Amino acid sequence: xxxxxxxxxxxxxxxxxxxxxxxxxxxxxxxxxxADALAQAEQDGAVRAVLIQGDATIFSAGNxxxxxxxxxxxxxxxxVFRFLRGIATFPKPIVAAVCGPxxxxxxxxxxxxxxxxxxxxxxxxxxxxxxxxxxxxxxxLLVPQMFGYHRAAEALLLGEPFMAEAALEVGLVNRVVPPxxxxxxxxxxxxxxxxxxxxxxxxxxxxxxxxxxxxxLERMGEEGQSFGRMLREPAAREAFTAFxxxxxxxxxxx
Numbered sequence: 347x348x349x350x351x352x353x354x355x356x357x358x359x360x361x362x363x364x365x366x367x368x369x370x371x372x373x374x375x376x377x378x379x380x381a382d383a384l385a386q387a388e389q390d391g392a393v394r395a396v397l398i399q400g401d402a403t404i405f406s407a408g409n410x411x412x413x414x415x416x417x418x419x420x421x422x423x424x425x426v427f428r429f430l431r432g433i434a435t436f437p438k439p440i441v442a443a444v445c446g447p448x449x450x451x452x453x454x455x456x457x458x459x460x461x462x463x464x465x466x467x468x469x470x471x472x473x474x475x476x477x478x479x480x481x482x483x484x485x486x487l488l489v490p491q492m493f494g495y496h497r498a499a500e501a502l503l504l505g506e507p508f509m510a511e512a513a514l515e516v517g518l519v520n521r522v523v524p525p526x527x528x529x530x531x532x533x534x535x536x537x538x539x540x541x542x543x544x545x546x547x548x549x550x551x552x553x554x555x556x557x558x559x560x561x562x563l564e565r566m567g568e569e570g571q572s573f574g575r576m577l578r579e580p581a582a583r584e585a586f587t588a589f590x591x592x593x594x595x596x597x598x599x600x
Contacts, residue, residue: 354390354393363405369447373410374424377428394540395438395536395537398440399529402445402465402525402526402528402529409426431563435563438551441461441535441539444468444470444519446467446468446469454481461535464510464528466510466525468509474502475504477589478597480573482570484569492517
């Protein structure tokens with residue numbers, strides 16, 4: 347069974363994180379599958395919307411740390427960067443259903459979705475600084491735009507979780523629902539979109555994103571370069587070593 351389930355029905359391609367025993371943490375291979383699925387969905391005229399979902403108890407714990415350390419992204423063609431460019435430039439509507447923890451990229455990918463439905467158990471976090479790293483997925487641009495600077499600083503500099511109601515208040519999610527209903531509600535919304543004229547959906551999304559797209563891709567590239575450099579520096583090494591050793595990191599000497 348794949349760690350990413352791909353199912354297309356009624357014009358909706360549904361991508362499901364299917365690695366519950368590992369908290370839906372994302373490996374390089376999973377990023378590749380997600381990137382390939384989005385590329386296929388973009389070209390397939392029968393796919394009119396995409397839905398990304400996890401389990402009622404967890405969306406994603408973010409990067410699989412062990413896999414990430416063994417296969418760090420080394421170029422802009424690495425699977426994670428292919429996925430990020432793919433979701434950022436995807437022309438058709440993307441809907442997400444998020445329940446439980448959504449860590450790191452589990453949160454930042456949502457800024458590139460068009461509709462987001464959260465279970466009332468959702469907990470969003472972007473703990474990049476805590477790992478000795480910087481934001482990714484153009485979140486250093488998008489989070490201040492959506493949250494306002496001070497709330498963005500709280501989310502990105504402290505890296506602490508914020509819950510579904512706070513995400514609703516700042517506009518990251520459209521609606522908060524019971525966790526057992528989130529995937530079904532998101533699927534119903536995706537099917538509503540799929541029943542509409544595809545050309546009108548694509549053109550409306552293009553126009554809404556037009557002024558932001560060049561800056562977004564530029565920032566994503568800049569973040570990627572910084573992220574790769576910082577990944578090799580002492581703070582990140584200490585953070586990841588502490589994580590693997592299940593201890594609190596000590597940044598006093600880095």
